Each structure stands twice: as C-alpha cells, then as structure tokens.
Amino acid sequence: MSETLKVVVDRPDSTVAVLRTDGYINNTGGEEIAKEAYALLGSGVNRLLLDLEKTKIVNSIGISILIEILEKLLDQGGKLAFCRLTPTIEKTFQIMGLAQYARIFPAPEPALAWLRGESE
Amino acid sequence: MSSVERREVHLTIPVAPEMEIAATAQVAALGEWMEMGRDKIDEVKMAVVEACINAFEHSATPDHKVELAFRVDAEEGGRGAYLEVDVADSGHGFDPTRLKTPEIAAALRSSRKRGWGIKIIESLMDDVRIESGDQGTRIVMRKYR
Numbered sequence: 001m002s003e004t005l006k007v008v009v010d011r012p013d014s015t016v017a018v019l020r021t022d023g024y025i026n027n028t029g030g031e032e033i034a035k036e037a038y039a040l041l042g043s044g045v046n047r048l049l050l051d052l053e054k055t056k057i058v059n060s061i062g063i064s065i066l067i068e069i070l071e072k073l074l075d076q077g078g079k080l081a082f083c084r085l086t087p088t089i090e091k092t093f094q095i096m097g098l099a100q101y102a103r104i105f106p107a108p109e110p111a112l113a114w115l116r117g118e119s120e
Numbered sequence: 121m122s123s124v125e126r127r128e129v130h131l132t133i134p135v136a137p138e139m140e141i142a143a144t145a146q147v148a149a150l151g152e153w154m155e156m157g158r159d160k161i162d163e164v165k166m167a168v169v170e171a172c173i174n175a176f177e178h179s180a181t182p183d184h185k186v187e188l189a190f191r192v193d194a195e196e197g198g199r200g201a202y203l204e205v206d207v208a209d210s211g212h213g214f215d216p217t218r219l220k221t222p223e224i225a226a227a228l229r230s231s232r233k234r235g236w237g238i239k240i241i242e243s244l245m246d247d248v249r250i251e252s253g254d255q256g257t258r259i260v261m262r263k264y265r
Contacts (some may be wrong), residue, residue: 026138065233
C-alpha cells in the first residue's frame with residue numbers, strides 16, 4: 001500500500017505559485033509540500049496556492065506541516081490559499097482554525113485573484 | 121432503509137506507516153453498505169485515521185499493533201442507524217482530562233504545532249468516549265447515518 005504524495009508546481013506568473021497535490025497529506029506528504037514551498041520562498045515567491053483537487057485524505061501531522069508553511073509565509077508578508085478541498089478536509093481546516101489565517105476557495109481562479117490582490 | 125442489520129468487523133493493524141489507510145477501507149465498505157452519505161463516511165475515515173496515528177505515535181504499545189472494531193447497529197427509538205468504531209492499543213495510556221486543546225494562534229507562534237487529533241475526532245464524530253489507563257487506550261466513536 002502506498003499513498004505517496006506527488007506535488008506539481010506551476011508558476012502562472014512571477015508573483016504566485018500553484019502547488020497541485022495528488023495523494024495523502026501525512027508526515028511525508030507534508031514534507032514534500034514543504035520542500036517545494038520553501039524552495040519557492042527562497043526564490044522570493046511568497047504567495048502560494050495549494051490545489052488539493054487530487055487529495056482525498058489528510059491527517060493532522062500533515063496539516064501541522066502546512067501550519068509551519070503558513071507561519072513562514074506570514075513571517076515574510078506572504079499569503080496562502082487553498083482550493084478544491086473535499087468537504088471533510090475543508091471542515092477539518094475550519095476545526096483547526098487554519099481558515100482564519102489562510103483563505104479557502106472552491107476553484108483556482110478566485111484564489112489566484114485574491115493572492116494577486118485583485119479581490120478581497 | 122430505516123433500520124440496519126447488525127454487522128461487526130474486526131481488524132488488527134501493525135504500527136507501521138500508512139496502515140491507518142487500511143482501516144479507512146473498512147469504514148468505506150460498511151458506510152456504503154448502511155447507506156451513509158459520502159461526506160459522513162469521509163468524516164469517519166478522517167476520525168479513524170486520527171485515532172490510529174494517535175495510537176501509533178503516543179501509545180508505545182508493546183505488541184506493536186492496534187485493534188479496531190467496526191460496528192453497524194441502530195438505536196431503537198433513538199437516533200437510528202450508526203457506524204461505531206473502536207480503536208484500541210495496549211500501550212501506557214494517558215489522562216484525557218489533561219489534554220490541552222490546541223489553538224491555531226498559539227501554534228503559529230510556537231514550535232509545537234501538533235496535538236490536534238482528539239479535537240478533530242470529537243468535532244467530526246457524533247459521540248466519542250475515551251477509556252485510558254495502564255492497560256492501554258480505547259477510543260469509541262460513533263457517527264449516526
């Protein structure tokens with residue numbers, strides 16, 4: 001059994017990056033996302049969209065790593081958005097309060113507009 | 121279906137990476153059989169994942185395994201059909217009354233970002249009971265259809 005997470009990074013422009021995940025966000029999955037996120041931060045990109053369309057399950061260890069990423073982004077004046085969450089993953093993010101510091105969108109387009117400062 | 125035929129499944133999983141996913145397969149199978157909605161099934165799966173990784177990480181269970189029981193039944197005259205899952209280990213146990221409820225604002229300011237499992241389980245399930253002592257821990261969680 002392997003639920004190894006895959007992360008694909010897309011750069012629609014120089015200001016934002018989209019990380020598309022496919023698989024289980026647990027400790028190893030979270031670390032994969034963090035590796036890509038910190039590489040982007042190191043290159044000056046601090047507005048990230050996590051598109052979880054192909055992630056159907058997460059656990060709290062994986063989410064704690066997402067909180068670390070969020071902390072680093074906020075420290076650098078950045079923003080974090082999520083899109084295409086399953087109802088249960090969105091509910092879990094709400095339970096943990098993650099939605100107070102990162103925005104959740106149903107689709108990528110409004111998320112990218114918010115990250116670019118084109119919408120509230 | 122207003123009532124359900126009682127059904128119970130037992131599963132033993134080793135303390136090993138991603139074995140919690142094996143447990144979620146039972147939740148899906150029984151949840152679909154009892155015609156529970158997709159979102160509710162996913163919530164039970166998430167709670168089972170959290171209970172399993174809690175046992176994996178914190179119980180130090182000497183036999184390196186976690187015992188699960190999945191039970192479909194109904195409350196006569198009560199809230200109707202439910203899926204109940206027991207997640208048990210034979211580790212050192214803990215005092216549930218001493219658990220600190222994590223807060224996101226504090227987590228963002230400190231190195232401690234973990235400890236969300238019980239809060240997630242209690243929020244996603246309808247009833248949760250934690251029995252813990254020197255002989256181990258049993259989390260019993262129930263979701264109504």
